[in-house]
Amino acid sequence: AAATGKFAHAQAAGPDPAITQMQPWQQYLGAGVDAAPYGVPSPHEAHVVRRNVEWLTADTVSSVNFTPLHELEGIITPNGLCFERHHSGVAEIDPGQHRLMINGLVDNPLVFTMEDLMRFPRENRTYFLECAANTGMEWRGSQLNGVQFTHGMIHNVVYTGVPLRLILEEAGVRTNGSWILPEGADASGMTRSIPMEKALDDCMVATHMNGERLRPEQGYPLRLVVPGWEGNMWVKWLRRIEVGDAPWHHREETSKYTDLLADGQARRFTWEMDAKSVITNPSPQAPILHGPGPTVLTGVAWSGRGTIPRVDVTLDGGINWHRARMSGPSFDKSMHRFYFEFDWDGRPLLLQSRAHDSTGYVQPTKDQLREVRGLNSIYHNNGIQTWAINERGEAENVEVG
Amino acid sequence: AAATGKFAHAQAAGPDPAITQMQPWQQYLGAGVDAAPYGVPSPHEAHVVRRNVEWLTADTVSSVNFTPLHELEGIITPNGLCFERHHSGVAEIDPGQHRLMINGLVDNPLVFTMEDLMRFPRENRTYFLECAANTGMEWRGSQLNGVQFTHGMIHNVVYTGVPLRLILEEAGVRTNGSWILPEGADASGMTRSIPMEKALDDCMVATHMNGERLRPEQGYPLRLVVPGWEGNMWVKWLRRIEVGDAPWHHREETSKYTDLLADGQARRFTWEMDAKSVITNPSPQAPILHGPGPTVLTGVAWSGRGTIPRVDVTLDGGINWHRARMSGPSFDKSMHRFYFEFDWDGRPLLLQSRAHDSTGYVQPTKDQLREVRGLNSIYHNNGIQTWAINERGEAENVEVG
Amino acid sequence: QENPAPSREGGFGLGRTALPEEIAAWDIDIRPDGQGLPVGSGDVYTGEELYIDYCSACHGDFGEAVGRWPVLAGGFGTLDDEDPHKTIGSYWPYLSTVWDYVHRAMPYGAAQSLEDDEVYAIVAYLMYLNNMVDDDFELSNENFLEMAMPNEDAFFMDDRAATELTVFAGEPCMENCAESIEITARATVLNVTPESEEEATATPEATPAAAAAEVVETA
Amino acid sequence: QENPAPSREGGFGLGRTALPEEIAAWDIDIRPDGQGLPVGSGDVYTGEELYIDYCSACHGDFGEAVGRWPVLAGGFGTLDDEDPHKTIGSYWPYLSTVWDYVHRAMPYGAAQSLEDDEVYAIVAYLMYLNNMVDDDFELSNENFLEMAMPNEDAFFMDDRAATELTVFAGEPCMENCAESIEITARATVLNVTPESEEEATATPEATPAAAAAEVVETA
Ligand code: HEC
Ligand code: HEC
Ligand SMILES: [Ca+2]
Ligand SMILES: [Ca+2]
Ligand SMILES: [Ca+2]
Ligand SMILES: [Ca+2]
Ligand SMILES: [Ca+2]
Ligand SMILES: [Ca+2]
Ligand SMILES: [Co+2]
Numbered sequence A, B: 001a002a003a004t005g006k007f008a009h010a011q012a013a014g015p016d017p018a019i020t021q022m023q024p025w026q027q028y029l030g031a032g033v034d035a036a037p038y039g040v041p042s043p044h045e046a047h048v049v050r051r052n053v054e055w056l057t058a059d060t061v062s063s064v065n066f067t068p069l070h071e072l073e074g075i076i077t078p079n080g081l082c083f084e085r086h087h088s089g090v091a092e093i094d095p096g097q098h099r100l101m102i103n104g105l106v107d108n109p110l111v112f113t114m115e116d117l118m119r120f121p122r123e124n125r126t127y128f129l130e131c132a133a134n135t136g137m138e139w140r141g142s143q144l145n146g147v148q149f150t151h152g153m154i155h156n157v158v159y160t161g162v163p164l165r166l167i168l169e170e171a172g173v174r175t176n177g178s179w180i181l182p183e184g185a186d187a188s189g190m191t192r193s194i195p196m197e198k199a200l201d202d203c204m205v206a207t208h209m210n211g212e213r214l215r216p217e218q219g220y221p222l223r224l225v226v227p228g229w230e231g232n233m234w235v236k237w238l239r240r241i242e243v244g245d246a247p248w249h250h251r252e253e254t255s256k257y258t259d260l261l262a263d264g265q266a267r268r269f270t271w272e273m274d275a276k277s278v279i280t281n282p283s284p285q286a287p288i289l290h291g292p293g294p295t296v297l298t299g300v301a302w303s304g305r306g307t308i309p310r311v312d313v314t315l316d317g318g319i320n321w322h323r324a325r326m327s328g329p330s331f332d333k334s335m336h337r338f339y340f341e342f343d344w345d346g347r348p349l350l351l352q353s354r355a356h357d358s359t360g361y362v363q364p365t366k367d368q369l370r371e372v373r374g375l376n377s378i379y380h381n382n383g384i385q386t387w388a389i390n391e392r393g394e395a396e397n398v399e400v401g
Numbered sequence C, D: 001q002e003n004p005a006p007s008r009e010g011g012f013g014l015g016r017t018a019l020p021e022e023i024a025a026w027d028i029d030i031r032p033d034g035q036g037l038p039v040g041s042g043d044v045y046t047g048e049e050l051y052i053d054y055c056s057a058c059h060g061d062f063g064e065a066v067g068r069w070p071v072l073a074g075g076f077g078t079l080d081d082e083d084p085h086k087t088i089g090s091y092w093p094y095l096s097t098v099w100d101y102v103h104r105a106m107p108y109g110a111a112q113s114l115e116d117d118e119v120y121a122i123v124a125y126l127m128y129l130n131n132m133v134d135d136d137f138e139l140s141n142e143n144f145l146e147m148a149m150p151n152e153d154a155f156f157m158d159d160r161a162a163t164e165l166t167v168f169a170g171e172p173c174m175e176n177c178a179e180s181i182e183i184t185a186r187a188t189v190l191n192v193t194p195e196s197e198e199e200a201t202a203t204p205e206a207t208p209a210a211a212a213a214e215v216v217e218t219a
């Protein structure tokens, strides 16, 4: 038998009408099974949406919106809430008119229809996709007051697709083929250079996300999956892959996605996403509303170089750290969920989390990063995030020292 | 470098206009990031929906619709496509007015708000939910010609929730508390008796599915998760759990969900879902359209008693069997994905799959089941399914002998 | 699959004590041993009137059902037949289930709208329709436990562990397992599968096998 | 995470050989070594006219940008400043990138609508705006590879393996890691976060730190 509850429980002043009065849903019939052939969330969850920030960009077409991390649980991001970043808006592609071409340094340049691709053996793997600019607004100090905006350029999805290896083998890569250039079918014609080693290792040409076909805003009908590497390389609406013997140095790997250091020099080809974590609850958009007592702290962690065996959490800005409880499956280059349950005494807190990845790397502080990179590198900000909690349980994005 | 493609590839008669002509999505801007705060599938996937069958029930309110298994990949069922079964329609509950009561043989009967429940430690676990009547229409012979209808009363979801153990411990179960009665807040007031051992073992009070809050048709804001056991026990819109010293023998465990054998006797409390598998593609709703050559056969398998280490597949109705490739994570009491890639010679096929679970149980034939149970037991039909493929690649639900 | 969420010695102190009025409002379940049964009574005659008003539109004047709504009476001796009729009288093991369910979920669309005495009366009428009592019978909390249901003894605990699990196990044949295989049944002969969104609502061309409709009524 | 999908010796025979016309239609990428560059030419004067017609509405007559659309010229010597201006002239390492990108993606909303000679001319004008050439310059596939970009040598290969990975490792302090901790910066001071659906479109009360806007323009 279960243990006996000993804790003194609160007593109600009087009976709760939510119990003593009959609610309509207890008595009358609800909607039938033909009402929603494709279901949607409860109207009471209408606030759980991707959000954009108008002042960030000139228009909403080449722009970004953010995943509401503080409303999510576990490690899977629902498809409807995966953040979006497009450079020429969402390409609305008729899959019957979509083709994938392989050309360049191959024995046999090929064209595939979607039907052709569905005849290759396929795999199912879970990966996070993080925009290299995620948390980029925070380099100069705390700026946006919500985890959706500071950390919401990430999603974690189960992909089904064909290993890119099989498609390259089909065309026959020539011995001097050392780079690929995936290209999108949207009006930005997105391109990135990827070394052949990565292409043959774990890249996938994905057709499905979280069990169903890709969503239009995530590249329907075809997207390149580049596990652990920055999201911009995961070319959406994939229409062509050229094999070459040198990188292309295209706009998204020169003007953008290069990391300017303090001395004016810039890193190029900073592909891997460094290990990172963030507390999603409590956070500015998800304050503690229940007052002192048992409190669930939770968050997510990920690394482009492996798994996350450990996350540490501090309640006092880093004086003392505690090991969080890791929850749910631990997949390579996937998001991990952690929890830390504690009794809040009602006093102010300074919350931080610190990820350790399977290579032994430990998530640095923002100041450690700034020391190496300066303030202008924009991308790859994986510094430790601090939320200050006040006596009322409200949370604020702060920095500490 | 990759292997060289040696296979002779088809040659096109002339250039494909889908390539040589500029498509609108390659040139013009698409929708921006404020267009779909909660995204939906491509209009080209509008056929991927739950479907009901009007003639099965008196109305659509106490009825069922079916998951389109032949359109899905991997092991996760998207929330919008999880089959629905309600007894009084979808309860549309305001979570602010929802309560969970624990009463009966406990030291302290308790009432929880949703906020209270979110303060308990929580877990993330992936489980299939199968209606005990799934495939029930097939006891007397092949009847429905589509895997959505024969096997679509199943979904597989990542749940986040509080272990029921913690909630029962909070109330303090008395030593004679050996059963629980979970009860729903909908107008059917759904109830089932569950032994305390199961309740304390792996049951959960779930708040989230696949990362977001439960969907209304899946019990928002609270559902009981009863891993591996028949779906009817996973009480939706959970409002109360009574602890008792005997089962209740309520309508859904007497009139329904008891298994009538040939001699007029009936099994009661047939809780576990036996190991089962089905080929989802090809299948009647997903014929082979590409003609002879490389063909991907895929399907799903599950067991209420453990994992699925192995699935066998036959192309000739059971004369010769081949081991399928298991894909994606193998979780306890979760769906598993399998693949079998083969070269179709264009001749008729008789496809079957056979699941083995981690207890050593092997999925039986329908005839083996009929020998033990007769034709009237309605529930728990986990017999091997056969699809006949003709020369045109069309599939039909058949039986063989 | 998971690092368990930890228990806490003495509990978390979450939630609050349920008040007696609150428990009374929700604690509506009835058990075969009479637990939960309220004080009250009702006779067949009263039950008939209520039943005609609130139930017969779906279940038929005599429990024979209108259209495809559930049948509530008859079917005795059919459980071992090819087409068994499972009703309150022929199948249900406990009378408490009838009381509990009618009170909890019926009339369909107006759950829990019946008074306790009304439920006693309707249950008495359902007993009468199932030849369990005479037309002058009155059911009450006093005589409730004396009422035995004819089919109670036909139920036994799940025995799959003994009858199936051991049988359906072991390494199966993988090669040359049969001389030849023939198709013995075809779904397309019946033609009862909806073929498109629109047809899903169409009447089938053939009558589906008897079991089919029942399955989903009973899913 | 996965039993790998098997390769097949000699491939699967899936897909079909791409025709030369098809490759020509899609193979539009240009590399720094000139691979992909079509025959053609265009001068600054022609480029200026085209630029005014097709580009200046967003990028400004002199590449200085209208509103928050991207700046295309200037910014020399600012890369090590507090507020660096990264433009084609001050930052981009290769001219081929300009040709490739303008041809591939601009004008915004009418991608790939420019003729090759028009692209040469516009690129020549962008070089002129960035003080790389005189106003009588003509760019062509012949002289293209002679054009060096001022900032090319500032780029170096990712060195995090040496400069960071080894540094950010090892068992960190878990207890009494500091005497005291103070808050040094607060997001609420800026007040630039949208607070509700509606406010997300409102103008911020404070000017967000310079980096913020750039980040998302560049995400
Ligand atoms: C509008 C139609 C309708 C009315 C009116 C109605 N019922 Fe029902 N009844 C149903 C449906 C539908 C079900 C099956 C519900 C489900 O799927 O769980 C049902 C189920 C039942 C069952 C269980 C049958 C079984 O075999 O499990 C009983 C008993 C019952 N009703 C009694 C009554 C009584 C008594 C009344 C009147 C007080 C009543 N019903 C009024 C539609 C109706
Ligand atoms: C309607 C507005 C608009 C017009 C007209 C336009 N552009 Fe752009 N331009 C943009 C936007 C928006 C971007 C950034 C796109 C993105 O997010 O990827 C951009 C980016 C660029 C860039 C890259 C800037 C960088 O720093 O990476 C260049 C170069 C450029 N445009 C040149 C041109 C030229 C040349 C033309 C005319 C032939 C043109 N643009 C017409 C809006 C416009
Ligand atoms: Ca009770
Ligand atoms: Ca008989
Ligand atoms: Ca009489
Ligand atoms: Ca090329
Ligand atoms: Ca300077
Ligand atoms: Ca001049
Ligand atoms: Co980078």
Ligand SMILES: [Co+2]
Binding pocket: B132, B230, B257, B258, B269, B270, B271, B379, B380
């Ligand atoms: Co059962």
